[in-house]
Amino acid sequence: MSSTTLEKQSVAAIYNLESQRFIAGSASEVLGIDFLAHPDWKAFQAFFEELELDKYMMDGGIYRQRRFGRFKWFADGNRLEQQPQTPYTQPLYFNPLNGGIERHFAPLTDAIVNNRVVREILLKLATAYGELEDIQTWKINAYFNRIIATKDFSGQPVPEGKHRDGVKFSCLFMANRLNVSGGSTTLTDILYQKEVFTGTLENPSDVLIFRDDTVIHDTSAITVNEGFKEGYRDVLVIEFY
Numbered sequence: 001m002s003s004t005t006l007e008k009q010s011v012a013a014i015y016n017l018e019s020q021r022f023i024a025g026s027a028s029e030v031l032g033i034d035f036l037a038h039p040d041w042k043a044f045q046a047f048f049e050e051l052e053l054d055k056y057m058m059d060g061g062i063y064r065q066r067r068f069g070r071f072k073w074f075a076d077g078n079r080l081e082q083q084p085q086t087p088y089t090q091p092l093y094f095n096p097l098n099g100g101i102e103r104h105f106a107p108l109t110d111a112i113v114n115n116r117v118v119r120e121i122l123l124k125l126a127t128a129y130g131e132l133e134d135i136q137t138w139k140i141n142a143y144f145n146r147i148i149a150t151k152d153f154s155g156q157p158v159p160e161g162k163h164r165d166g167v168k169f170s171c172l173f174m175a176n177r178l179n180v181s182g183g184s185t186t187l188t189d190i191l192y193q194k195e196v197f198t199g200t201l202e203n204p205s206d207v208l209i210f211r212d213d214t215v216i217h218d219t220s221a222i223t224v225n226e227g228f229k230e231g232y233r234d235v236l237v238i239e240f241y
């Protein structure tokens with residue numbers, strides 16, 4: 001093992017994905033970047049105030065607000081290119097609840113695409129995954145999700161239940177959570193059906209990344225805390241394939 005590799009592992013746990021299926025921790029620990037001190041952090045959190053209701057919830061739920069966008073990353077020049085907005089589709093075998101149809105989600109705004117927190121997260125993940133897999137380009141899906149819970153209903157971060165995203169790497173990046181309990185994520189080994197991780201993204205900039213081709217994942221419902229009318233859980237989900 002070269003000294004360069006040792007140094008990388010000491011500052012960013014993501015490189016441990018070489019031998020592990022998932023990494024969880026703060027962004028400082030996992031990515032080696034302290035986003036909480038970043039000048040664009042407050043603007044990043046505020047993007048979750050400007051999402052649009054997901055109208056494709058086949059369970060009739062009104063608890064998810066979302067924006068969605070696609071990128072490509074190229075190792076040559078470490079370039080990130082936003083891709084044309086096309087409808088989002090998932091096969092029914094990956095998403096029996098909402099798959100099988102074209103879903104036209106609200107696009108990412110120019111402010112989101114140009115936000116330096118967003119770009120640094122995407123670039124850090126892309127370069128690290130690229131080094132791990134010796135891959136020169138990635139397709140990237142980015143979803144800004146707000147899950148809401150009120151006194152009248154709970155919120156389902158994963159309404160379809162246990163699933164794979166159908167990609168190589170997935171990342172859950174916590175932007176904020178307010179007045180809610182729950183939202184525990186589990187990773188289950190695909191082959192042996194054994195739980196390999198259970199944990200909750202509790203604090204802003206908490207990260208969970210996993211090799212989507214080795215585990216299925218699920219996140220439990222969130223409920224509003226006693227004494228509050230409404231609460232939410234804001235997570236940026238990023239897929240690489």
Ligand SMILES: [Fe+2]
Pocket residue numbers: 163164165217
């Ligand atoms: Fe997922």
